Amino acid sequence: MIRARRENLGVHTLIRGDCARVLKRIAPRSVDVVVTSPPYNLGLAYRSYSDKMAEEDYLDWMEGVCSSLREVMRDDGSFFLNIAGSSAQPWLPFELMVRLRGLFVLQNHITWVKSISVGEVTHGHFKPVNSSRFVNRNHEHVFHLTKTGDVPVARLEAGVPFTDKSNITRRSHNIDRRCRGDTWFIPYETVRSRREKFSHPGTFPVALPEACLRLHGVHSETVxxxxxxxxxxxxxxxxxxxxxxxxxxxxxxxxxxxRDRLRAYLDAQKAGLDEN
Ligand SMILES: C[S@@+](CC[C@H](N)C(=O)[O-])C[C@H]1O[C@@H](n2cnc3c(N)ncnc32)[C@H](O)[C@@H]1O
Known part of the structure; x- marks a missing residue:
């Protein structure tokens, strides 16, 4: 068993430890938004975690972690759970959601599109599936879970401008902003420099948790x-x-x-501010 270790960077706290244990020490109802992508149990090669449990064990473990997450969430909090299946295990995300029905209401189901072909033009990137049976998997799920199902969300703040501006007056809107809906095209960022490269096998782009935070709605006290x-x-x-x-x-x-990524981000921001 590893002992939990925490460090603060800016206003943020990074904790090394097993979340099942650490969550028990976080104050109840102190978190506004949970955004996470757990191991999917699809056999990804993490450095130390083995991503290949028996399915029932995996579902039991995730149900336990999600139950602790419910405890630390505020009653009006949001839990954005990013997960995907594979061609061999297509049911897994849905099995998990069925397990979570006793804990949460599924308030929104968002599809994160990593790559899409519009006409003949393809946008974004994906890992191709080599198969005569299956098509490439270009999307993942983002399940928006809440305790009550009626948590207000910041649809317009997290929204997009109208393409056809005549909709603004025609549909009696007072700002050029509409809800972006439940299909989010968020491609992986292109790595531009060596400094931006880091080693982890299964990440999501910054824009994904950012969109979740903006949809929940943020203020200075949000955690x-x-x-x-x-x-x-x-x-x-x-x-x-x-x-x-x-x-x-x-x-x-x-x-x-x-820690290195966050420190580099904070330093870059500080350098930007110092220049202005
Ligand atoms: C899908 S990855 C998360 C990637 C992350 N969203 C990112 O963009 O870098 C899942 C992570 O969970 C970690 N993990 C596995 N079991 C854990 C546990 N019991 N407590 C905390 N972290 C764990 C793995 O080491 C892995 O880094």
């Missing part, structure tokens, strides 16, 4: 929690939107990656 922090992407999103992030990660080397 984000990611119990499976990995390389720290959601804590960087928290910094980007100006809220406090808490990340928990079991693997020491991924905590180091998260």
């Amino acid at each position: 984000l929690l990611d119990p499976f922090m990995g390389s720290g992407t959601s804590v960087i999103a928290a910094e980007k939107v100006g809220v406090r992030g808490i990340g928990i990660e079991a693997d020491t080397s991924y905590v180091r990656v998260a």
